[in-house]
Amino acid sequence: MADALKRKLSEFSSLTENEWEQLSSCFHHLSVPRGSFILKEGQICDSVYFVNKGAFRHYFLKDGDEIHTAFSFENSFVANTRSLTEQLPSDQFIVAMENSEVIRMYRTDLFVMYKSIPSFEVIGRQMLQSMIVAQEARTALFMLYTPEERYQKLLSEITEMLKRLPLQQIASYLGIARETLSRIRNRLH
Amino acid sequence: MADALKRKLSEFSSLTENEWEQLSSCFHHLSVPRGSFILKEGQICDSVYFVNKGAFRHYFLKDGDEIHTAFSFENSFVANTRSLTEQLPSDQFIVAMENSEVIRMYRTDLFVMYKSIPSFEVIGRQMLQSMIVAQEARTALFMLYTPEERYQKLLSEITEMLKRLPLQQIASYLGIARETLSRIRNRLH
DNA sequence: TTTATTTTGTGACTTCAGTCAAATGTTTTC
DNA sequence: GAAAACATTTGACTGAAGTCACAAAATAAA
Numbered sequence: 001m002a003d004a005l006k007r008k009l010s011e012f013s014s015l016t017e018n019e020w021e022q023l024s025s026c027f028h029h030l031s032v033p034r035g036s037f038i039l040k041e042g043q044i045c046d047s048v049y050f051v052n053k054g055a056f057r058h059y060f061l062k063d064g065d066e067i068h069t070a071f072s073f074e075n076s077f078v079a080n081t082r083s084l085t086e087q088l089p090s091d092q093f094i095v096a097m098e099n100s101e102v103i104r105m106y107r108t109d110l111f112v113m114y115k116s117i118p119s120f121e122v123i124g125r126q127m128l129q130s131m132i133v134a135q136e137a138r139t140a141l142f143m144l145y146t147p148e149e150r151y152q153k154l155l156s157e158i159t160e161m162l163k164r165l166p167l168q169q170i171a172s173y174l175g176i177a178r179e180t181l182s183r184i185r186n187r188l189h
Numbered sequence: 190m191a192d193a194l195k196r197k198l199s200e201f202s203s204l205t206e207n208e209w210e211q212l213s214s215c216f217h218h219l220s221v222p223r224g225s226f227i228l229k230e231g232q233i234c235d236s237v238y239f240v241n242k243g244a245f246r247h248y249f250l251k252d253g254d255e256i257h258t259a260f261s262f263e264n265s266f267v268a269n270t271r272s273l274t275e276q277l278p279s280d281q282f283i284v285a286m287e288n289s290e291v292i293r294m295y296r297t298d299l300f301v302m303y304k305s306i307p308s309f310e311v312i313g314r315q316m317l318q319s320m321i322v323a324q325e326a327r328t329a330l331f332m333l334y335t336p337e338e339r340y341q342k343l344l345s346e347i348t349e350m351l352k353r354l355p356l357q358q359i360a361s362y363l364g365i366a367r368e369t370l371s372r373i374r375n376r377l378h
Numbered sequence: 379t380t381t382a383t384t385t386t387g388t389g390a391c392t393t394c395a396g397t398c399a400a401a402t403g404t405t406t407t408c
Numbered sequence: 409g410a411a412a413a414c415a416t417t418t419g420a421c422t423g424a425a426g427t428c429a430c431a432a433a434a435t436a437a438a
Contacts, residue, residue: 005213005430006206031384058375060329062333067332067333069325069328079222081318081321081325082322082325083323085315085319085322086322093400096274108421114311114314118211118307118310121307121310121311121314122303125310125313125314125317126274126338128314128317128318128321129270129317130274130276130316131317131321132270132271132320132321132324133218133270133271133274133275135272135321135324135328136258138328139258139324139327139331140249140258140330141366142328142331142332143256143258143331143364144251144256146394146395147394148394156260158303163360166414166415166416167415167416168414168415168416171392175331175393176395177396177418178415178417179395179396179397179398179416180394180396180419181393181416182417182418183395183417184417185417186417186418273430307424324421335424336424336425353382355385355386356385356386357384357385357386365425365426366386366425366426366427367385367386367387368386368388368425368426368427368428369425369426371386371388372387372388372425373385375387375388376385
């Protein structure tokens with residue numbers, strides 16, 4: 001049922017069968033139809049989700065435009081870190097791009113589990129570490145590279161993602177105008 | 190001796206006197222003269238530092254130029270997350286901008302302490318959470334704002350920092366040419 | 379102080395990406 | 409299928425920031 005999640009967690013650190021039992025008692029399986037929101041601007045994020053199937057996009061609205069900050073596909077976690085951990089209203093939206101299946105864990109349960117399962121806290125800490133590394137890399141992308149270089153980096157790293165996303169969303173994720181991305185694509189024939 | 194650090198940690202979560210004793214047995218007080226490196230490109234980061242006095246700048250070299258990614262002043266922690274946690278060669282330099290006093294904790298001790306002091310792992314996790322939030326905000330700065338807007342944001346947030354830093358370093362931190370920052374400053378008279 | 383070195387400011391020019399507008403192409407929906 | 413809605417491409421134009429070169433100012437060193 002939650003095999004993929006179990007596999008994912010064990011990439012970070014191992015859990016005993018017992019610990020896993022305890023943990024999975026907090027899981028809620030959920031269908032999220034295309035177009036429905038897991039989180040909206042202004043709401044407070046109260047859960048972490050694991051994507052079993054489908055995809056999500058994270059964006060904020062700036063002058064009516066959707067500026068994408070992340071995309072989450074199968075086998076990844078979905079939440080807004082700032083809203084989740086500081087319990088502040090989210091500045092972003094998270095919406096299902098496809099009909100999706102997720103496993104939900106409430107924030108309150110999450111913290112209870114951290115307390116009662118030490119190796120789960122280790123997993124949590126390691127996941128946070130890798131999130132920092134990823135986010136630093138993303139900042140560096142903007143600091144060091146031109147729009148064209150950013151697109152090429154993205155191309156080389158996550159080809160799958162590009163196939164599932166409309167150009168418009170990729171452009172906003174790279175911080176460039178859609179017209180510009182269209183031209184970049186032409187240049188690289 | 191390590192009062193400031195104690196205060197800093199207790200902002201996140203409390204430690205008993207006993208736990209604090211145990212923790213502080215891993216501290217190494219260190220003087221770092223202006224210009225000496227805590228970490229160089231290619232080295233593997235093996236410690237976290239707490240800044241008691243002084244300041245550090247983090248940068249990478251791109252085509253011979255120093256591109257600054259962070260500045261660390263009193264009461265903050267210094268490390269390269271990626272190199273520290275994944276034990277990979279650092280892509281950045283960390284150097285003392287002033288004669289500084291730090292408290293060093295070795296990575297190996299850090300992880301031992303995480304294991305033996307659960308509330309210290311809670312502190313560690315919370316610090317990581319706030320690092321993610323900060324880093325996401327920094328990415329958003331580049332995605333959403335023009336160079337001038339970035340400078341104004343920085344102005345409004347960290348005035349102290351700007352006074353201690355040469356324009357050149359601020360410019361590279363904001364991802365703009367130093368000439369441009371000079372002109373921005375003029376525009377805002 | 380004078381000299382040397384580094385840092386900051388200015389001017390002239392270029393370039394790359396943004397904007398606006400319109401055309402073409404592609405999906406949805408009925 | 410046709411029509412509508414949406415996405416992408418293309419062209420013409422604009423503008424903001426980068427680059428280069430050099431002057432001025434500030435700082436450090438002699």
